Amino acid sequence: MKFLASILGLALLAGCAGGPPIDHSYSAVSQDSRVRYVILHYTEGDFPRALQVLTRGAVSSHYLISDRPAEIYQLVDENRRAYHAGVSAWKTDAQLNFSSIGIELVNPGYRDTPEGRVYFAYPPEQIALLIDLLRQIVARHQIAPDRILGHNEIAPQRKSDPGPMFPWQRLAQAGLILWPDAAEVALRRQAFERQLPDAAWFQRKLALHGYVLPCSGLWDEATRQVLVAFQMKYRPERFDGLADAETAALLDVLTSHAAP
Ligand SMILES: [Zn+2]
Known part of the structure; x- marks a missing residue:
């Protein structure tokens, strides 16, 4: 009787701690991390x-x-x-x-x-x-x-x-992030020195790269702040948020292989 009582006690304890029995024998191939x-x-x-x-x-x-x-x-x-x-x-x-x-x-x-x-x-x-x-x-x-x-x-x-x-x-x-190729940037910069693209071009490219910003077609404050973030990362010597040929070239190289 004492034996039975202790078994019952153990079963109750297991129920409280573990919930219903779950079989872990199978695993789906379609799964990945929630961390992206x-x-x-x-x-x-x-x-x-x-x-x-x-x-x-x-x-x-x-x-x-x-x-x-x-x-x-x-x-x-x-x-x-x-x-x-x-x-x-x-x-x-x-x-x-x-x-x-x-x-x-x-x-x-x-x-x-x-x-x-x-x-x-x-x-x-x-x-x-x-x-x-x-x-x-x-x-x-x-x-x-x-x-x-x-x-x-x-x-x-x-x-x-x-x-x-x-x-x-x-x-x-260290191979952890992508970086624009310097020779390619120098080459494209020459073309952008002759003609700087307009605000809509920068906004389209910045959005293609990943930033979320309104595509107003204007040199607005939101666009300037996004350019500051971009320049801080890829051209930290000057991050005034103003569009220039080097920024255009960096952006163009980084987005040239991205899906539209
Ligand atoms: Zn923070």
């Missing part, structure tokens, strides 16, 4: 402040990479949602918190001085750790190279991180 993007940020503050904000507040990220010393902290499981992207869009996808992994890099961001806005460099050790982490994430979730993006690319009207000091070209050298 990696979004990069700077914290605009030091490590203790960032840790406080990202673990105790309404915003969060999957990973936080400190600067000195450089170390990786995981704050949210990759298969759960973190709150880092906010109102955001890329191509036909919106609200990218649903489909992305967010990585915050400890960096002061920028400081406004009488000489203008000054941005801060990222320590090489921090970027080396980021590249290692990105390689693992890309392998785990099969992230395409055009889906590792900055926060300012998916929210160009309100964000500027990871900023013009972020070394995107190092990520390209």
Whole structure:
């Protein structure tokens, strides 16, 4: 009797903890990861402040990479949602918190001085750790190279991180993102020096590349902000948001192989 009671107790316990029995013998071939993007940020503050904000507040990220010393902290499981992207869009996808992994890099961001806005460099050790982490994430979730993006690319009207000091070209050298071929850019630049395309051309190309912006045909503020985001990434020496031949050439090369 005592034996029976303990069996019954065990069965009840199993029922509470495990739910109905589920057979895991079969697996569908048609499946992939829900993670389709990696979004990069700077914290605009030091490590203790960032840790406080990202673990105790309404915003969060999957990973936080400190600067000195450089170390990786995981704050949210990759298969759960973190709150880092906010109102955001890329191509036909919106609200990218649903489909992305967010990585915050400890960096002061920028400081406004009488000489203008000054941005801060990222320590090489921090970027080396980021590249290692990105390689693992890309392998785990099969992230395409055009889906590792900055926060300012998916929210160009309100964000500027990871900023013009972020070394995107190092990520390209590591094979993580695509980069326009310099010789091809130089060649196309010559043609654009003779005749700069109009606002509608830039807007069409920027949208083809992935940015979400109104195609007004005008040099409006929204277009300027998107050009700032594009230049910060591909031509960080000058990111005034003004259209020029080099920007046109970079954009033309990057979109020449994209599907319309
Ligand atoms: Zn951000």
